[in-house]
Amino acid sequence: AQSVTQLDSQVPVFEEAPVELRCNYSSSVSVYLFWYVQYPNQGLQLLLKYLSGSTLVKGINGFEAEFNKSQTSFHLRKPSVHISDTAEYFCVLQGGSEKLVFGKGTKLTVNP
Amino acid sequence: SQTIHQWPATLVQPVGSPLSLECTVEGTSNPNLYWYRQAAGRGLQLLFYSVGIGQISSEVPQNLSASRPQDRQFILSSKKLLLSDSGFYLCAWSVGTSGQETQYFGPGTRLLVL
Numbered sequence: 001a002q003s004v005t006q007l008d009s010q011v012p013v014f015e016e017a018p019v020e021l022r023c024n025y026s027s028s029v030s031v032y033l034f035w036y037v038q039y040p041n042q043g044l045q046l047l048l049k050y051l052s053g054s055t056l057v058k059g060i061n062g063f064e065a066e067f068n069k070s071q072t073s074f075h076l077r078k079p080s081v082h083i084s085d086t087a088e089y090f091c092v093l094q095g096g097s098e099k100l101v102f103g104k105g106t107k108l109t110v111n112p
Numbered sequence: 113s114q115t116i117h118q119w120p121a122t123l124v125q126p127v128g129s130p131l132s133l134e135c136t137v138e139g140t141s142n143p144n145l146y147w148y149r150q151a152a153g154r155g156l157q158l159l160f161y162s163v164g165i166g167q168i169s170s171e172v173p174q175n176l177s178a179s180r181p182q183d184r185q186f187i188l189s190s191k192k193l194l195l196s197d198s199g200f201y202l203c204a205w206s207v208g209t210s211g212q213e214t215q216y217f218g219p220g221t222r223l224l225v226l
Contacts, residue, residue: 034214036217041220041222042219042220043118043202043217043218043219043220044156044202044204044217045217046214046216049214090155090156099158099161099171100156100158100215102155102156103155104154104155105155
């Protein structure tokens, strides 16, 4: 069975501070990993994805994530957050089929 | 470029009433289409997916159904809504047959059943 665990349900930070949203996964097959962002009352927007190659993946809005196969992690980072980054972030796994496995989400709140 | 539309954006329906949510994709042919539900505190759940016209796979037993009357149109329906059907419904699309395609999501429909 495949699973995704987002270790923090809520992360409050101050503006311009760095942030890391943690994600661990479990799978018996090779996986593709994604981070999606959901702004209030909107659909999901793809932030970045890891398919193969370099383990450091850069996405939109200054976010990046690092795939760590030995630790089965795919943590999302941003060196300096803005108020506009306040949203819910989902770590998603795809392995062996078209079906996605979603984490429960992490709500990032950026305070002034 | 590809775009995905969902309507209505919000819907309030009484228990026992019918439901029809529509999703259309523009700018691509023969997409894979998906319906997800996002219930409060429960993450996203895949309800249906379709790899072609008239081809629907159901992931969970429920009182909802899906249809794909045209290549780029995906409809979610119910004959009688339940309170538990309330949630945020997201349509998504992808292209390809390897099972490794990136999915792109629509803006969603918020459904409240009273």
